[in-house]
Amino acid sequence: MLCEKCGKNPATTHIHTVINGVSATKHLCQFCAANQNEKQTSLANMFSSMFSELLNTGAIAPTKTCDICGTSFSSIAKSGKAGCPSCYSVFFDELVPYIKRVHGSTVHMGKHPQTNAQPTTLVAVQNTKDKKIEELKQALKNHIEKEEYELAAKIRDEIRMLEQEEK
């Protein structure tokens, strides 16, 4: 049997689906089946979507921020990435259920670093202007997506101004 999608290669993957009681079977070759698999999200994306779920239920105050790097929990939830090592102690309780879902455990069993090194004093976070530009760019994208072009144009000008000041 040939692949239903490309009609070129032999079908090696057979996908059965049942939607509203109607069952269907797709016969795909290894390449078309692989393309289908690609649509699955990566682990990091999955992580951020798990967080977003929680945020939407209002279980967490999105305004709480890390006192070292200033990252808010909502920003971690959106990106699936922590802002700095301290974020893990600031948001420990919020993060633990999700870490457990990913790893199945929240107990470190591996190596402990042996160190006498002094703490680093450098907290090199992005300066506030860079951060502002980044936020504006995100807002610009949102407005364009919603087709609010007048607002978008205003924000675009604001970004240009900030970028020129920086130069």
Add this chain to the structure above:
Amino acid sequence: MSSWYLQCDDDVIVSSRVRLARNIDGIAFPSRLSDDGFKSLCGLVKDAMPDNLGANVGKLNFIDMNLVPDTEKAAMVERHVISPAFCENSKNRGLILSNDESVSVMVGEEDHIRIQVIMSGSNIDECYKIADNIDDALSDKLKIAFDKRLGFLTECPTNLGIGMRASFMLHLPALQMSGQINKIADSVNKIGLTVRGIYGEGSQSKAALYQLSNQITLGISEQNAIDNLKSIAMQIVEKEKEARESISRIRLEDAVLRAKGTLMCCKILSSEEMMSLLSQIKLGISMGIIDLPKELPVRLMIEGQPNMLQKKYGNMTYDERDITRADFISKNINNEV
């Protein structure tokens, strides 16, 4: 010692790799770090890094990524020395590299420090030993971000705990042909490992090359993660060997000899076609169908990559590159026949 891809003579296990993710306490993670922050970070890591790792690895060199031309950066990705993400965002980043490129430390990738050790064949224990030594040397000088409960703290929570990804690159043409590879991918997923195709889209691979690596990093020790990986890799190797025996001999000979003929005589060769034909050649050598040096196919797979060719022969258009590739590969195969 020479680069890993020059000595891949194992029938199935092409290479072994260990990556450790480490961060320095008190510094924002890379996605929130300023350009100046990256400069300071590189300075800190450069100062903390030992100059020499002894007999097995030798001297380590610090490379300022701002000074590396784009072609060389892309060629480093093709040689698996740096990650594609590091190549794309390399402004003010640093790379610490051993002469044989088995050790590379990316400074300012997704985490502050990514220690990588890569070797040909089945050498995962040795890879971990070296990575662990470098980690010890760094944590002697730098306060590494660590939490007793969560282990090494990383930008992405998926790497928390040991912060280690250990992997094997496997050549699995028979499991791919027989369609068993998807089943294997599903079952290793259930035990905290992952299999994905490389040099190809999604889970399939043009060259039948697959990366088997640990997915879980928290709640498991480094040694257990490596032992699991090794035991599953051995089972996959056995399955691959069984599958190779069950392929019809005459069809296999036909495919391998056609691949050899094409590579010896072609005038235009795309990288996809090269990968798929060299994969057949590698299988043919393992099965005793053709007599070529065992390490040849993997060496050519890497040296025939677009940027590796440009580095050697200068800038070319897409079409010129396919002609140059055909010439390069056919000469190499003809020399050995």
